[in-house]
Amino acid sequence: MTTANKKLVPTVCHSACGSVCGLLAHVEDGVLTKVEAQDMPDPRHRHICARGLSTIQMVYHPDRLKYPMKRVGERGEGKWERISWDEALDTITDKLKKIREEYGPQSLMWCVSTIGGLDLSYASLAGTLQGTFASIIGDGDSAGPCGDMASFGAIWGDCYLTGMENPEVIIAWGTNPAETSVFGMRQIQADRERGARFIVIDPRFTPTASKADQYIRIRPGTDTALALGIMHVILEKGLQDDSFILENTVGPFLVNTQTGLFLKENEVIAEGSDQKFMIWDTSANEARPSDSSNPTPALTGTFTIDGIECKPAFQLLADIVKEYTPVKVSEITEIPEDIIRELALYYAQRKPVASYRGMGMQRTFHGDLTYRAINTLAAITGNLHLEAPQLPVYELYMYLHGIMTCNMMPILKAYDAIETGDPSPIKALWIAKQNWVNQLPDSGRTVRDLFPKLDLIVVADIFMTASARYADIVLPACTFYEQMDLMPPINVVPSMPAYFKLQQRAIEPLHEARPDTEIVRELARRLDLGEYFENSDEQMIELLLSTGYPAEMGITMEKLKQGPVKAPRRPDIPTFSTPSGKMEFYSEKLFGLGQQLPCYKEPLESVRTPLSQKYPLTFLTTHTRFRSHSTLANVQRLRELEPEPFLQMNPSDAEPRGINDGDIVRAFNDRGTMKLKVNVHQAIQPGTVNVNQGWWPEDFIEGTHQELTHSVVNPAQDLIYEPNSAYYDVLVEVEKVREG
Amino acid sequence: MSKRYGLVIDLDRCTGCLTCIVACQTEHNLEQISGIRVETVGGTGRDTPSGTYPNFSMHYLPIPCMHCAEPPCIPACPAEAISKRLDGIVLVDEAKCDGCLMCMDACPYGAIVNKSNTNTVWKCTLCDHRIEQGEVPFCVDCCEMEAMFFGDINDPSTQVSQWAEKRNAYLYKPELDTNPGVRYCPPRDKQK
Numbered sequence: 001m002t003t004a005n006k007k008l009v010p011t012v013c014h015s016a017c018g019s020v021c022g023l024l025a026h027v028e029d030g031v032l033t034k035v036e037a038q039d040m041p042d043p044r045h046r047h048i049c050a051r052g053l054s055t056i057q058m059v060y061h062p063d064r065l066k067y068p069m070k071r072v073g074e075r076g077e078g079k080w081e082r083i084s085w086d087e088a089l090d091t092i093t094d095k096l097k098k099i100r101e102e103y104g105p106q107s108l109m110w111c112v113s114t115i116g117g118l119d120l121s122y123a124s125l126a127g128t129l130q131g132t133f134a135s136i137i138g139d140g141d142s143a144g145p146c147g148d149m150a151s152f153g154a155i156w157g158d159c160y161l162t163g164m165e166n167p168e169v170i171i172a173w174g175t176n177p178a179e180t181s182v183f184g185m186r187q188i189q190a191d192r193e194r195g196a197r198f199i200v201i202d203p204r205f206t207p208t209a210s211k212a213d214q215y216i217r218i219r220p221g222t223d224t225a226l227a228l229g230i231m232h233v234i235l236e237k238g239l240q241d242d243s244f245i246l247e248n249t250v251g252p253f254l255v256n257t258q259t260g261l262f263l264k265e266n267e268v269i270a271e272g273s274d275q276k277f278m279i280w281d282t283s284a285n286e287a288r289p290s291d292s293s294n295p296t297p298a299l300t301g302t303f304t305i306d307g308i309e310c311k312p313a314f315q316l317l318a319d320i321v322k323e324y325t326p327v328k329v330s331e332i333t334e335i336p337e338d339i340i341r342e343l344a345l346y347y348a349q350r351k352p353v354a355s356y357r358g359m360g361m362q363r364t365f366h367g368d369l370t371y372r373a374i375n376t377l378a379a380i381t382g383n384l385h386l387e388a389p390q391l392p393v394y395e396l397y398m399y400l401h402g403i404m405t406c407n408m409m410p411i412l413k414a415y416d417a418i419e420t421g422d423p424s425p426i427k428a429l430w431i432a433k434q435n436w437v438n439q440l441p442d443s444g445r446t447v448r449d450l451f452p453k454l455d456l457i458v459v460a461d462i463f464m465t466a467s468a469r470y471a472d473i474v475l476p477a478c479t480f481y482e483q484m485d486l487m488p489p490i491n492v493v494p495s496m497p498a499y500f501k502l503q504q505r506a507i508e509p510l511h512e513a514r515p516d517t518e519i520v521r522e523l524a525r526r527l528d529l530g531e532y533f534e535n536s537d538e539q540m541i542e543l544l545l546s547t548g549y550p551a552e553m554g555i556t557m558e559k560l561k562q563g564p565v566k567a568p569r570r571p572d573i574p575t576f577s578t579p580s581g582k583m584e585f586y587s588e589k590l591f592g593l594g595q596q597l598p599c600y601k602e603p604l605e606s607v608r609t610p611l612s613q614k615y616p617l618t619f620l621t622t623h624t625r626f627r628s629h630s631t632l633a634n635v636q637r638l639r640e641l642e643p644e645p646f647l648q649m650n651p652s653d654a655e656p657r658g659i660n661d662g663d664i665v666r667a668f669n670d671r672g673t674m675k676l677k678v679n680v681h682q683a684i685q686p687g688t689v690n691v692n693q694g695w696w697p698e699d700f701i702e703g704t705h706q707e708l709t710h711s712v713v714n715p716a717q718d719l720i721y722e723p724n725s726a727y728y729d730v731l732v733e734v735e736k737v738r739e740g
Numbered sequence: 741m742s743k744r745y746g747l748v749i750d751l752d753r754c755t756g757c758l759t760c761i762v763a764c765q766t767e768h769n770l771e772q773i774s775g776i777r778v779e780t781v782g783g784t785g786r787d788t789p790s791g792t793y794p795n796f797s798m799h800y801l802p803i804p805c806m807h808c809a810e811p812p813c814i815p816a817c818p819a820e821a822i823s824k825r826l827d828g829i830v831l832v833d834e835a836k837c838d839g840c841l842m843c844m845d846a847c848p849y850g851a852i853v854n855k856s857n858t859n860t861v862w863k864c865t866l867c868d869h870r871i872e873q874g875e876v877p878f879c880v881d882c883c884e885m886e887a888m889f890f891g892d893i894n895d896p897s898t899q900v901s902q903w904a905e906k907r908n909a910y911l912y913k914p915e916l917d918t919n920p921g922v923r924y925c926p927p928r929d930k931q932k
Contacts, residue, residue: 035766036878036881047884048882049759049884050757050758050762050763053766064838178755180755181756184886185755186886187883205789205796205798207755207757207800210755210789210796210798210799211755213929213930213931304843305899518747602814625757627759636771640772641761641762681788682788682793683787
């Protein structure tokens with residue numbers, strides 16, 4: 001394979017996409033000449049896409065940051081002066097020490113977008129310093145996980161919904177895997193070829209929808225109501241799967257209707273356990289612990305036990321579902337009643353049904369309830385695959401020094417911490433592999449209200465991103481071809497390949513770029529913490545592999561250097577990691593917020609609220625095959641495929657505004673504005689407009705999509721796991737600027 | 741029958757990911773142009789359907805050089821720069837091409853592109869350099885949905901022929917009697 005000047009390096013595509021495909025890099029005289037898909041143990045997992053192929057143009061892009069720079073004008077003014085690495089790191093260190101002295105170590109925050117890997121060295125440093133590490137799962141991806149955490153006790157529950165063999169019907173809810181989740185789409189295509197019926201529910205007619213047997217438009221943000229309406233029809237017809245509900249859900253567990261808590265054995269029997277759930281045994285006509293021998297538990301009814309009124313959780317679900325008649329749900333979702341009834345029959349009578357739930361759908365303010373409603377629908381019809389997600393990804397990195405003690409702060413909470421100092425002030429912000437201004441919500445708030453509160457902003461990146469422009473010091477970082485890393489098995493969707501993968505260094509760092517791990521080591525040394533950061537990248541990976549799960553599974557560096565190694569299933573993960581050990585469609589924890597059961601709430605910025613008088617259009621910012629978030633937006637080959645941003649608008653919305661296809665329009669709300677070209681067509685639902693996200697500020701005529709979004713915290717999500725950025729829960733108005 | 745290399749493209753599998761376009765560019769070091777393009781068969785713009793809701797229709801059509809048995813580009817070229825090999829691959833000899841672009845007009849599939857930096861034309865070679873190494877064309881190798889099949893379309897035992905047979909492959913613009921070496925499997929009918 002290797003000659004003197006030519007080599008093939010197995011590595012991974014680590015470019016802000018969750019698939020992390022195995023790549024084979026061709027290197028000649030130290031120059032990356034070509035990439036191709038790497039052979040995988042399972043050929044179905046061999047894959048490369050237009051983005052992966054284009055990453056070479058990212059590496060050799062003329063605009064790469066080449067050396068450290070310090071700001072010499074105002075923040076964002078774009079005036080820079082080249083400095084040495086030593087000067088950059090010394091200056092940063094002095095500033096960090098001063099800020100730590102004045103405001104405490106928690107005021108130092110790192111914001112690093114990572115899907116695992118040694119980028120977590122920043123978290124390790126933050127932890128060692130007792131500093132703060134921003135959790136960026138709330139950058140659009142945490143509402144669904146909140147729902148899954150409540151339902152299953154696991155943050156990525158797609159395995160339960162899509163892991164079954166040979167589904168008869170596949171329902172894609174608000175998801176476009178043809179563009180954003182190739183392994184999911186490959187599975188769907190294979191199932192279609194086998195004869196499965198494919199249904200897509202989406203406000204947009206997407207490449208995925210083009211493959212559907214049935215495409216159903218829905219008013220954005222109302223999927224929860226649809227799931228409840230389907231459940232209404234199922235319960236009305238008595239088509240629920242009682243034995244599945246009894247066996248696998250909290251359905252038979254009695255709930256104290258006053259406190260909203262599950263009744264426990266010790267509330268009924270003096271010496272009883274406070275852990276045991278109670279059921280109503282219809283044969284004995286009394287409440288008994290759920291683990292009694294041969295009970296006949298009731299799923300419905302109201303029972304009084306020692307003066308306490310109780311109902312089985314399933315009865316409480318039935319009570320709430322009763323409210324969601326097809327008439328009402330049709331009015332909410334704008335889906336005809338007969339389609340709601342038809343979907344009910346699929347779920348109940350064409351099993352198994354695989355429900356692919358999109359991340360787009362959960363980017364509404366109550367996206368956690370949407371996931372919970374669909375999970376509940378799947379559970380009461382017995383359409384859950386009873387196998388837990390394979391591996392808690394981050395556990396892999398717990399052996400990095402300090403990582404378990406760092407103060408993790410959800411990104412939306414960090415907005416408040418920076419702006420108001422609550423719960424603790426943040427005064428230094430270090431951004432790496434993250435483009436806050438471009439990709440996090442309400443960029444106006446960030447630039448106007450947050451950044452001025454910071455005494456130091458450092459950005460390590462490969463380009464002068466929208467965020468780097470606001471830095472005091474920018475540091476040139478490496479692309480993934482220039483640094484070594486260990487990629488964890490990620491199988492968010494069961495069809496996604498779960499492998500340990502080694503990201504091998506294919507080429508030396510370009511210009512003066514340094515790997516983030518080296519930046520961390522240098523910084524730690526200056527902060528007198530060098531002793532904790534002596535390991536090289538390879539040593540760190542050896543350490544991670546030598547402990548816990550990878551060691552038990554026999555994953556070694558030698559094996560990984562040859563190529564990806566399949567992550568064996570962990571034997572010790574319970575089916576559901578909820579407090580009850582069952583699928584919990586009823587969540588005690590959320591009783592106080594009135595969300596103990598899935599229920600429909602209008603989107604925060606709904607077209608049915610008074611705000612819509614001023615801003616009548618729902619605004620989406622969907623993901624595409626042309627970029628990975630803002631990564632690769634400046635790469636020529638991908639720009640040839642999609643040269644500029646455009647607003648997608650239905651003719652019925654364009655016409656009354658005098659807008660024609662190709663015109664320049666302005667989308668705006670109280671938070672900001674965005675000027676761009678418009679595409680008028682039928683692929684988007686009336687009342688909804690969309691721009692493919694990830695474009696950089698210079699790609700718009702004026703403003704950006706992120707000026708329009710908001711950063712409002714959802715309290716239920718805050719309570720369960722982490723509040724999400726509700727990017728798809730935004731109202732705007734659109735006006736014509738000029739003819740195209 | 742003699743060997744004839746060709747492609748079978750399953751339009752039901754194709755999701756319009758456009759990876760083939762970039763694969764061709766990277767394999768052949770092309771800027772701005774590619775040996776394959778992908779059209780949306782539906783509405784007027786990319787990724788838009790024809791029809792009205794709920795009766796939308798859309799699919800994608802990747803169009804490389806068809807490597808015709810009777811290629812209209814060959815007689816159209818005054819410089820005699822285009823030739824057909826015995827294995828069916830139609831190639832442009834860039835050294836002979838003087839950039840008159842007559843072949844571009846002659847090709848009914850729009851498969852020949854103008855390589856402006858060298859003032860020649862360029863088109864899909866079926867990655868003849870890879871075929872010689874026993875590999876498949878790079879677009880086929882990279883196809884996300886495994887919708888492209890390469891092989892001897894004259895040999896009924898090959899995977900490519902069998903896929904064409906099983907999925908009722910059709911010829912693009914058969915009325916032109918070009919006898920394309922690229923065959924298309926139609927999108928499946930929607931289930932009622």
